[in-house]
Amino acid sequence: MSEKIPNNKNVRDDEIDLLDLFRRMGKSLSHWAQAIGRAILITVVFLIKKWLPLSLSIILAIAASYFFKMTSDSLYSSDLVLRTNSVSTSDMINYINRLHKYCEDKNNPILVEATSLTQEQIKSILDISAFWIIDKGNDGIPDYVDYNNNIDVYDTVNVRIQDTLNVRVRTTKPQELAAVRDGIIHFINADSLFQRLNRLRLRQQQELLARLNYDILQLDSLQKVKYFEETKNRQPQTGGQMIFLQEQKTQLVYPEIHSLYYQKQKLEGDRDLYKDIVTVLSEFSVPVKRDNGVLYYGKYLIPFLFLFTLLILILLTNRKKLKEVYTKY
Secondary structure, eight states: TTTTHHHHHHHHHHHHHHHHHHHHHHHHHHHHHHHHHHHHHHHHHHHTTTTTHHHHHHHHHHHHHHHHHHSSSOOOEEEEEEEEEOOOHHHHHHHHHHHHHHHHHHHHHHHHHHHHHOOHHHHHHEEEEEEEEEESSSSSSSOEEOTTTTOTTTSSSSSEEEEEEEEEEESSSSGGHHHHHHHHHHHHOHHHHHHHHHHHHHHHHHHHHHHHHHHHHHHHHHHHHHHHHHHTEEEEEETTEEEEOOOOOOOOOHHHHHHHHHHHHHHHHHHSSOOOEEEEEEEOOSSOSSSSSSHHHHHHHHHHHHHHHHHHHHHHTTTHHHHHHHHHH
């Protein structure tokens, strides 16, 4: 009995310590909740009291947004969707983004040479960039463009479409988009490696088509021979009826012929529809709304002026306390 008493005492002490710990945690959480509630209440009251200068800051930001809109050049964006036929999408995106680098560096002479556009047309172009098109859910349907380039290449849910890319152009003259499209296509077609790869692809397709046509003729001949041999095994009986001297299961070759015809038609479609290095799937659309409108500037100016005014009001309201702290330290 003497050995069990200390053990029971230790258990009770542990229970008391645990209860005390929970009690302290409860008090701390209660203090934090009260402090947060008090801070929210003070903030709401302060904003209500200072509603006039804060409202004026928002109005001033809106007015400044209108001012910047009226005094700045109009900026428009439009997208072109290309199918790459002979080169990987990754290589094509990297190649087109050379134009993006030229635009960043404002290297207009190189842009004129690369795209065969005029100097005036180049001046209106602010940027040319190529991006991946993303298939969300891997269902074969393009869903959106990865403008931020933040999709992981190993992502199995949001996958990059491997034969299609998006080209975005930012310009001050949307009426020149057709000429810009021709300039981009000229830039792509001018690459000698791309030209050789495309010629190789077309030649290989033609060779494969010739082989498919030969195989289709062979299978068609085989089908005729097989039909003739099976027909010979049938002898006419008295009364004009047919009897089978040898029964055998007919092994048709129609499925094989249909498969070859399907491959042939697909190759012919690729050859006729996608005979160039790239094919335009979706043209530039002329935008009706400018990118740099009131909202474009307002989303930056309104938060900035509001927070700046709020900071000034807080400093003015607590200037005595701040002065005391400054004097003390």
